[in-house]
Amino acid sequence: MADIADLQFLLQENFCLTPDQLAAIAESFEQEMLRGLAGQPSSLAMLPSFLTRPSGQEQGTFLAIDFGGTNVRALLVELFGRGRFEVSTQLSRPLVAPGGFYNLIGARATAEDLFGFLARQVADIAPGCRNYPLGLTFSYPCRQTAADNSILISWTKEIQTSGVEGRDVGSLLSEALIRANLAHIRPAVVLNDTVSALLTAAYREPDADIGSICGTGHNTCYLEANPPQEPRPMYINMESGNYDKLPFNRYDIVLDQASDKLGAARLEKMSSGRYIGELLRLVALDASERGLVFRPGPPEFLRQQDSVTGADLALMLSDKSPDLAVIRDWLERKGVRASGAEDRGALRHIAFCVTRRSAQLVAATFAGLLSHIDPARVRRHVIAIDGSLYEKMPGYAGTIQETLTVLLGDFASRISLQLSKDGSGVGAAIAAATLQTGGR
Ligand code: GLC
Numbered sequence: 001m002a003d004i005a006d007l008q009f010l011l012q013e014n015f016c017l018t019p020d021q022l023a024a025i026a027e028s029f030e031q032e033m034l035r036g037l038a039g040q041p042s043s044l045a046m047l048p049s050f051l052t053r054p055s056g057q058e059q060g061t062f063l064a065i066d067f068g069g070t071n072v073r074a075l076l077v078e079l080f081g082r083g084r085f086e087v088s089t090q091l092s093r094p095l096v097a098p099g100g101f102y103n104l105i106g107a108r109a110t111a112e113d114l115f116g117f118l119a120r121q122v123a124d125i126a127p128g129c130r131n132y133p134l135g136l137t138f139s140y141p142c143r144q145t146a147a148d149n150s151i152l153i154s155w156t157k158e159i160q161t162s163g164v165e166g167r168d169v170g171s172l173l174s175e176a177l178i179r180a181n182l183a184h185i186r187p188a189v190v191l192n193d194t195v196s197a198l199l200t201a202a203y204r205e206p207d208a209d210i211g212s213i214c215g216t217g218h219n220t221c222y223l224e225a226n227p228p229q230e231p232r233p234m235y236i237n238m239e240s241g242n243y244d245k246l247p248f249n250r251y252d253i254v255l256d257q258a259s260d261k262l263g264a265a266r267l268e269k270m271s272s273g274r275y276i277g278e279l280l281r282l283v284a285l286d287a288s289e290r291g292l293v294f295r296p297g298p299p300e301f302l303r304q305q306d307s308v309t310g311a312d313l314a315l316m317l318s319d320k321s322p323d324l325a326v327i328r329d330w331l332e333r334k335g336v337r338a339s340g341a342e343d344r345g346a347l348r349h350i351a352f353c354v355t356r357r358s359a360q361l362v363a364a365t366f367a368g369l370l371s372h373i374d375p376a377r378v379r380r381h382v383i384a385i386d387g388s389l390y391e392k393m394p395g396y397a398g399t400i401q402e403t404l405t406v407l408l409g410d411f412a413s414r415i416s417l418q419l420s421k422d423g424s425g426v427g428a429a430i431a432a433a434t435l436q437t438g439g440r
Pocket of ligand 1: 139140141157192193194216217219220239
């Protein structure tokens with residue numbers, strides 16, 4: 001049994017953001033961007049990518065590696081110009097083997113293990129000994145001094161592999177390729193996945209000027225017209241998942257305190273797939289301890305950290321059956337044999353509130369960014385978005401659009417949100433190509 005009215009009050013108090021609060025977040029996000037660009041203390045790193053927009057005419061065959069938080073993908077990409085491309089070969093392998101046989105992202109894995117694994121993917125995909133330019137999408141905060149020099153500042157998304165922080169990931173990959181007898185293949189460019197997603201859209205759409213990932217992690221980049229100390233427009237990786245001028249609720253605070261990097265990645269911890277399952281777990285556990293759901297006491301799985309994933313929330317929100325049978329089966333798999341209909345409804349409602357707040361926060365940061373790049377609100381903008389939340393979470397894309405309308409009024413009709421599916425791999429190939437052609 002559940003006490004739905006009290007649960008709703010709890011959720012309202014902790015997860016509802018008013019239009020005024022969202023507008024204040026948008027405004028303070030823009031201020032934080034300006035501080036970051038000016039080199040003042042800011043939770044937004046505003047990292048230069050040393051890449052500019054593609055012309056759309058880039059052509060050729062390129063190798064790409066996409067190193068995200070869950071899988072490594074290797075791709076052979078053909079660019080045909082006029083925005084057209086084809087992924088001719090691709091393979092994807094998990095960073096943690098399903099049976100636990102290897103784990104490349106735990107503290108016991110070394111840089112050599114991880115980059116050796118990446119090099120083996122290249123060996124498996126690179127036909128013969130052809131020397132294709134290689135682009136590496138590396139989805140973590142890196143300080144760059146050139147497109148191919150990229151030092152990992154610190155891991156995010158709870159990755160712990162040792163010996164990578166503070167090192168140039170392009171060199172680590174180069175050394176691993178030499179060890180794998182692939183010395184002729186050299187990484188030409190290292191780029192963030194947001195930049196990759198944006199490049200993929202910008203290859204065919206000149207109005208694409210914002211790229212975002214709403215997946216395991218969350219982050220946004222954009223085309224800065226006047227980057228500090230650079231003569232021409234450049235993509236800037238904001239590392240916006242680290243944004244921290246936000247109204248934290250008690251669950252955000254508990255989650256942060258139990259995380260690897262205390263005080264860091266605060267927006268990401270409120271919004272991304274890596275963390276929203278844990279937020280639901282913390283709310284459901286608290287609600288159960290208050291006697292609002294799962295009476296007489298919390299089921300065991302609610303006491304285990306990270307026992308609920310972002311994909312579980314997508315499953316809950318997609319359950320349209322009258323008695324929430326999908327959630328009932330999910331609970332059974334979690335060891336709850338006879339769940340009450342109200343408890344299942346409560347879980348669904350928590351999932352709704354957690355994901356809605358996530359999409360609203362992301363939209364508020366887009367609104368702040370848009371007022372920086374287009375203060376007169378006159379141009380059309382394409383926001384290229386990749387990631388499982390945006391693609392698969394029921395209601396997510398709609399809430400971003402709806403929140404942009406609340407915050408931007410008519411200007412929102414000039415903003416087009418586009419899924420940049422698999423953009424994080426193809427963009428690495430486009431980046432390698434723009435370095436040859438000079439971009440636009
Ligand atoms: C994390 C990383 C960031 C990446 C994002 C999406 O926030 O720090 O670099 O873009 O996840 O994968």
